[in-house]
Amino acid sequence: MGMPIIEVKELYKTFETKDRTVEALKNINFSVEPGDIYGIIGMSGAGKSTLVRCLNFLEVPTKGAVIVEGNNLGELTPPALRELRSSIGMIFQSFNLLMQSNVLDNVCFPLTIHGMSKREARKKAVGLLKTVGLEDKANAFPAQLSGGQQQRVAIARALACDPKILLCDEATSALDPQTTHQILELLRQINQETGITIIIITHSMNVVREICHNVAIVEKGEIVEDGLVEDIFTHPKSRAAKRLIVEGKDPDYYDEVQADNLSPEIVDTLKEDRRIRIVYSTNSSYEPVIANMILNFSEPVNILYAATKDVAGVARGEMILGLSRNPETAERQIAYLEERGLAVEDITDMGWPIEGGRSY
Template sequence: MTALNGINLDINEGDICGIIGMSGAGKSTLVRCINYLEKPTNGSVIIENKNLSSLNDKELRKVRQNIGMIFQQFNLLLQRNVEDNICFPLEISGMNKNECGKRAEELLKLVGLADKRKSYPSQLSGGQKQRVAIARALSTNPKILLCDEATSALDPTTTRSILSLLKEINKKLGITIVIITHEMSVVEEICDYVAIVDNGSLVEHGAVEEVFSHPKTDAAKKLVYHNNSSVAEMNSKRCIRIVFDGKSSYEPVIANMVLECKAQVNILFADTRDINGKAFGQMVLQLPEDNLLADKIIYYLKDKKVVVEELLDYVK
């Protein structure tokens, strides 16, 4: 059985890249290939011009020191307090106790848990546990941070706070972050780029704004449209999807269009998103049966600099 096939992906230094797909798509296998915990049967994984397949065990361990990782279930050592959890990787690397303590103190300030130094995991909330896990992953000064479903076990409010922390870490420390998730909202909140994995293959990738505005594949459309069932009738109707950016979303484009074109449209689907700090909205409209009038509406919207995509087929 092939878990991944034909994956060709570049992640630039300092970026936040989201790898998204449904359960079983191959996301976690892909992230384990990045740090070579899973060795691909074919192909290459190259980090800072080093082909991991050509390295011996000692060289591979050195590369992995530059790769931190956080998980859905935190993976903290229950018998160690917060400080000792953060110090654990440093102890393995041979750092003395005083230096470990200083590093732990510095990282606890960074993740907002300076007062939890001597607490144990059982005394922490889920969000606090993940902050400790992030601090531990940063202890060895990695250049890359891999996050495998790191917010899936958290409530929405805590998820936003963890994503905000990751974004702050990216800006302050310049660390490249790779986020594995099945939630498009996570990608929209924090990522610069997104790679969509479906059935073990990379089906689409690019800037988050571009993929949101112009999804090309069935997998991307399902994520962008959130599998909305109310638009199922589009298969037999002439419909368009329009995308509003941060500027046009504040203008009454639809109301003005109805007045200008003297035609009504049926709104089948609408939502708004915050993509990396910018307001975006989308609507799926059912156009009038009169093709000349429908064309007039499309021309009007494009003239107003609104992204318009005619939906010839919607994948349910």
């Protein structure tokens, strides 16, 4: 591993309100390698938006250091900080385009404020619009574009100064799943072509799963777990990680049992089950574990959810099972699965998404 492109050390951020002090971020430590796609995930209010703003000093941390390419942001003079910001692009949930300027001028904006001539800026902007697939919209105004198109313009604008880092603050949260997927694909493509480091702030495990290599899970202003997306998806340790993965704001989850024709009694019955989540690699040749388990224990198992998911580019099978009512049998069933090398998470105490409706 080389030198990290971003290093955050013992970072704290507190906000003083009239009657109390809010600790938005507590002892945050992490580093990002060049070329990585790094996810920072948490429920709303966890402090992740504050954290991303500390990475380019839109928020100045109360304590601690943010080091970008060897520059300690806290030690830079204001002009030097502004100069450095041109190497850190940023996109936002609400796109934040100049509504009174056309697409081309929006992309030119960061170039001209750093002193490029209007002519050169336009030439470069046209190329960037090509990258994001909007070369035919150069003269349109943002209000004429769809959300996905506006975010593409914002991406082109963020890339204008050839940044080494791109910060994405809930960049797909205002978009529908299809458009989200397209935007993530575009980001992945840009990452592969230019080697740009991307930091993705999101509340959606789907987004992290689809595009990130590494992830940090933020809860109540602290990083409670971080590591490879694959590892955390397979074996979440912290409660926050489990909640994000299982209860999570994942529209696909429990679709099978969401059917309106489920009577409340059935839902109640399902809720009483001992529930586990297993994750397995789909390309591993493995015995029909579930079928064998049922035969072995002569007890039915309720398959509540099953899907194959793309986890950081690797296919992973995922199942949620309702086990035997008999606690002992359930224990032995879990042991049986674990013996066969499956990652098993007990999620009995997790919320049941049917209750409050789908919360995404």
